[in-house]
Amino acid sequence: MLSTEEDSGEAGFRSFLSRWRTLGRSSSPAGSTLNDPRDVNVGLRRRVAVISVLFLCAVGGATWYLVNLGQQRLIEIKALDVAEVVARLSTSSRSVYAERVVNKLQRDRIGYASETYLHEPGNVPLPAQFLKFVGEHASKDNGGLYHYRPLSKWNLAHNQGLADSFQRWAWQQLEAQDRAEPEGPIDWKPVWRIETLNGVNTLRYMRADPASSTTCVECHNRLEQRPETVAMRVADGISTGKMWKLHQLMGALEINIPLDRVEARAEEHNRLTFMVMLGLLLSGMLCIGFLVIADVARARTLTRQLAWRASHDPLTGLLNRSQFEHSLGYLLSLAKREDSTHAIMYLDLDQFKVVNDTCGHMAGDSLLLQLGATLKANIRGTDTLARLGGDEFGVLLMQCNESKAFEIAEKLRQAVTDFRFVWNQKVFEIGVSIGVVVISRESANTGELMSAADLACYAAKEAGGNSVHILKPSDSEVSRRRGDMEWASRITSALQENRMHLMIQPAKALRGNLAISEYQEVLLRMSDESGKQVPTDVLISAAERYNLMPSKLDRWVVQTACRLVSEGKIAADPRRIVAINLSGSSLSDEAFLKFVHQQITSFRIEPTAMCFEVTETAAIRNLSKAIHFLKSLKSIGCRFALDDFGSGLCSFAYLKSLPVDFLKIDGAFVRNLVGNPFDRAMVDSIAKIGRVLGIPTIAEWVENDETLRELTLLGIDYAQGYGVADPRRVG
DSSP, rough: OOOOHHHHHHHHHHHHHHHHHHHHHSSSTTTTTTHHHHHHHHHHHHHHHHHHHHHHHHHHHHHHHHHHHHHHHHHHHHHHHHHHHHHHHHHHHHHHIIIIIIIHHHHHOOOOBBBTGGGGGOOOHHHHHHHHHHHHHHHTTTTOEEEEEETTTTTGGGGGGGGGGGHHHHHHHHHOOOOOOOESSOOOOOEEEEEETEEEEEEEEEEEEESSSSHHHHHHHHHHHHHHHHHHHHTOOOOSOOOOTTTTEEEEEEEEOHHHHHHHHHHHHHHHHHHHHHHHHHHHHHHHHHHHHHHHHHHHHHHHHHHHHBBBBBTOOOOOOHHHHHHHHHHHHHHHHOOEEEEEEEEEEEHHHHHHHHHHHHHHHHHHHHHHHHHHHSSTTTTTEEEEEEEEEEEEEESSOOHHHHHHHHHHHHHHHHHHETTEEEEEEEOEEEEEEEOOOTOOHHHHHHHHHHHHHHHHHHHTOOEEEETTTOOTTTHHHHHHHHHHHHHHHHHHHTTTEEEEEEESSTTTTTOOOOOEEEEEEOOOTOOOOOOOOHHHHHHHHHIIIIIIIIIHHHHHHHHHHTTTSSSTTEEEEEEEEEHHHHHHHHHHHHHHHHHHHHHOOGGGGGEEEEEEHHHHHHHHHHHHHHHHTTTTEEEEEEEETOSSHHHHOOOOOOOOOEEEHHHHHTTTTTTTTTHHHHHHHHHHHHHHHOOOOOOOOOOHHHHHHHHHHHTTTEEOOOTOOOEEOOO
């Protein structure tokens, strides 16, 4: 059952439930914004498809036009070839007739060619008449393939004159080629055009039939002077008295070739071509359509995958931080608009690092995947679960007041507590720290809510872990933790404004036969905007909390120290070494290890003059990585000191694994050395272990001469503290 506060928002809950489910599980972290590129891509592909189809149609149309044009040109060329053949055969037949028949009769004085041969025994037709007869018979006998006949403006019979517009036009074209005084045969060009004749497209062709022999010229000149010829010329409106010379235009051959048969055959070919082209065009369209559809489908699938990846964690399949914050923003706007109450939970696994370091990252990934499913099974259907990064999860509780949120958080905590992770026959128990923040109309913004949830989770972890903490405005730790969260920007500003500097505090050798005559520890200091020095422990604590040590502070310290050594501002050689403190997180950072190598090389520092201090707890917490880090730098000659030695529970056992050169005794044992037998015994034990292992010991926090004398008696090698030497600024 929901509480009274939940019941009051039930109506609002029903109104946006469907929207919320879509939002919480959307594949797009920005709502519909991820759909726009997909729509643009699909629209672009469609336009490309349409343009491609239009291009194919244009190519098809152009091809069709060129095919038709080519066929027409081919038909004309072939028809002209036929006309030329017919014209030449006709001319040849007349020449053969004139030479073989007419001349033979004249030579034998048997007869001659006469226009009126029908009434004159022994005479034969004139060559022009013979050609006319051949044309008439050939036109009848060829089945309509062609028709030809001789004709002339200077006709000697009424059926041989220029009867239509083509004949008159063509004759004018031939007359334009004639010569008044031809010196030899004229290169006559035929005249032709295609016309519709008796409903059929026809090639009309005319070729000059000039005076080819003197006999022919004399005969025609004689006939032109006859009274009946003169009368015919006058009746036709043609000037009389025409006298021809050899090679001049006397007559012509007209040849008409119907094109209907070849056009019908061409039409069949066109239909076949059209069908082939249509098939190719349709095939091309289908191919383009298929490719576009396939590409669009693939693009949409890829877009959905990218959108899913943009809003989900690839390992667990849960929403990622970006989508979680987007959903949080929607929930916050809903709370302000409808005065409803919701909650945000921040979950941080307590023992995840143990599994990761013990069994490897594959085991860690498997654990996260299984825990994600466990958490999802223990929230309501309207709630949203996300993986925020690493071993951190977030939950948005819709329409949920503080008591209900605490109830759900406890349910999740118990589910994780009861969960057992098994890997390679090893069983692990996992805990979870949960921070809860209520979302209401008074909530500021998503950034504040995320920060508050993080603070609440941190409070739960500081309380011992595996607990739930609901953050309220009255919490005394809120302001302090908010101040801690500002350290990232404060540290960045200090680095940019040169408000960071280094100091050197040497350790005094308590014996004269030591290989290292001077041990110089580098100390980090920071000033605030007003020039006031910031407590170093607060600075380091905040930087470690927000993982700024390897990325900012440790890098700056290493680079600055190496620069000061190379400039001679810090005296360093194999007997006077410089010690630099490193954080535990830097030991696990492979990029930082490469950075240290690079700085030593680029500043040309003698590696044996450099020593790196690592706290005992940091080394033990990341033992395998610490060993790798130490061995990598020791391989080039660098030295290592184990700081705060004795604070751990198993300090002596780990010494066999860690390749260290100095043991720095935890100052908590040194400060009260004189008056506390236990502290004295601890320092004495460490000194003896150091002598057995051949590792020099350094006592820190030495503040007076009495402590210094006691350390000398116990056989400690070096002493460091304000009772020995104050830190001095360098650089």
